Amino acid sequence: MSSTLRRVMIALAVIGLGVATYLTVVHYVGFQALACGSGNGVSSCQTVQSSVWSELAGIPVADLGLIGYVLILGSLLAPDREESRIATLGLTIVGFGFSAYLTYRELHSIHAICEWCLSSAVILTVLLIGAITRYLLGDPRPVAPAGAPANGASPDRGPTAAELAQPRA
Amino acid sequence: MASRTKQKEEARARRLAEEQAKVEQTRRNRRLQMLGGVVIAAIVVVVVAVIVSSGGGKKPFNPVGHSNSKTSSRIARGVTSLLAGIPQHGNTLGNPNAKVTVTEYGDLECSICDEFALSSSQHASNGSPGTGIEDALIKNDVRSGKIKLVYRSLETASGSNPDPKAFLNQQTAALAAGLQGKEWNYVELFYAQQQPEGTGYVTPVFLNTLAAEIPGLSTSAWSSHLKDATLQAQVKADVQQAVAKGYSATPTIVVTGPKGEANPIQSLPSSYAQVESEIQQVS
Numbered sequence: 001m002s003s004t005l006r007r008v009m010i011a012l013a014v015i016g017l018g019v020a021t022y023l024t025v026v027h028y029v030g031f032q033a034l035a036c037g038s039g040n041g042v043s044s045c046q047t048v049q050s051s052v053w054s055e056l057a058g059i060p061v062a063d064l065g066l067i068g069y070v071l072i073l074g075s076l077l078a079p080d081r082e083e084s085r086i087a088t089l090g091l092t093i094v095g096f097g098f099s100a101y102l103t104y105r106e107l108h109s110i111h112a113i114c115e116w117c118l119s120s121a122v123i124l125t126v127l128l129i130g131a132i133t134r135y136l137l138g139d140p141r142p143v144a145p146a147g148a149p150a151n152g153a154s155p156d157r158g159p160t161a162a163e164l165a166q167p168r169a
Numbered sequence: 170m171a172s173r174t175k176q177k178e179e180a181r182a183r184r185l186a187e188e189q190a191k192v193e194q195t196r197r198n199r200r201l202q203m204l205g206g207v208v209i210a211a212i213v214v215v216v217v218a219v220i221v222s223s224g225g226g227k228k229p230f231n232p233v234g235h236s237n238s239k240t241s242s243r244i245a246r247g248v249t250s251l252l253a254g255i256p257q258h259g260n261t262l263g264n265p266n267a268k269v270t271v272t273e274y275g276d277l278e279c280s281i282c283d284e285f286a287l288s289s290s291q292h293a294s295n296g297s298p299g300t301g302i303e304d305a306l307i308k309n310d311v312r313s314g315k316i317k318l319v320y321r322s323l324e325t326a327s328g329s330n331p332d333p334k335a336f337l338n339q340q341t342a343a344l345a346a347g348l349q350g351k352e353w354n355y356v357e358l359f360y361a362q363q364q365p366e367g368t369g370y371v372t373p374v375f376l377n378t379l380a381a382e383i384p385g386l387s388t389s390a391w392s393s394h395l396k397d398a399t400l401q402a403q404v405k406a407d408v409q410q411a412v413a414k415g416y417s418a419t420p421t422i423v424v425t426g427p428k429g430e431a432n433p434i435q436s437l438p439s440s441y442a443q444v445e446s447e448i449q450q451v452s
Binding site for chain 1: 200203204207208210211212214215218219221222296297
């Protein structure tokens with residue numbers, strides 16, 4: 001279950017990375033290159049991408065999205081341990097929170113929807129649900145490294161009571 | 170003896186169980202601390218990003234009013250330069266005998282009207298870039314005497330202002346400037362310094378600040394007309410006229426000329442060319 005979930009999340013992160021890469025490229029090439037629906041003859045993506053909300057402290061949010069997806073993908077490809085699972089969770093919370101805020105701005109401030117941004121918001125929502133589920137499931141534990149106790153003790157958990165008791169027995 | 174051994178085994182089992190429970194508890198606590206730390210850190214990152222981003226949406230104008238700030242002076246100079254030398258009579262900008270009239274039904278708090286009014290180098294209060302359509306109309310068509318622009322009131326975005334009198338107050342303030350032939354200066358300055366919808370920024374200080382930025386406007390004469398019943402009636406009449414014609418959105422652009430009236434544009438025009446085409450149609 002957990003490994004399937006992880007594979008699905010990796011696939012979603014790759015798609016998200018593709019969307020963010022596309023938006024980043026378009027940002028530097030020119031918004032006219034955006035494949036997007038239109039309203040009033042003006043591309044709604046163009047409206048969103050050229051709005052003041054499209055940058056955060058001078059950095060295009062498309063670039064931030066690209067960095068975010070790279071980090072999420074990295075945390076998913078890292079060995080399946082508690083630390084990597086929690087890193088994915090933290091990153092997806094940030095991604096989900098900021099994309100939810102940007103979607104709010106699209107609806108209530110810009111009055112235009114960028115389908116590409118919306119698709120990224122949907123991907124991040126699913127990734128967050130996946131990250132929560134994966135963290136709660138917790139297992140499987142990684143294969144014990146060579147020399148580790150044969151009872152499955154792993155680096156991400158403390159010793160069992162039996163292990164603690166052993167030296168004193 | 171056997172009982173003593175059994176007791177020892179039981180005590181050992183109890184000790185092991187307690188230690189196991191302790192280890193589990195320690196592990197649970199560590200997990201919770203880690204989770205709590207990461208979730209809090211993630212939320213802090215999002216909140217900081219939202220605060221930074223929200224700051225970017227605001228225009229540089231200080232709504233509490235510093236008319237001597239560099240930014241508002243620059244904006245005021247831009248508006249003065251745009252309108253310099255063009256005749257104004259009440260709500261009309263341009264030659265009163267121009268054959269074509271372009272009427273804008275607007276709400277000074279409407280962010281889409283802001284997009285219509287601002288040049289492409291400026292950002293509207295909703296963060297979108299200005300279209301430059303009104304600028305182009307003023308520079309190309311009003312200045313040449315081909316058309317005259319008329320500004321009329323229609324309440325839309327002001328409905329979200331916490332102050333229910335904001336709409337009447339702001340539109341009357343613009344008309345009061347019109348008594349001195351400066352309504353379009355007031356309208357353009359308002360749009361150039363408009364703040365996000367529903368934020369309740371339209372205070373007497375804000376309105377006074379705009380008036381103080383208009384060269385040649387007597388602010389004392391202007392302020393004496395802010396509660397003028399005739400001007401307030403004109404605002405209400407504009408709204409009633411618009412509603413009677415079925416207009417519900419701002420900006421609504423109505424082009425009339427010798428050949429009649431073109432289809433009203435009840436939204437943000439797609440381009441200057443769209444309005445220009447309607448001007449040609451009725452000329």
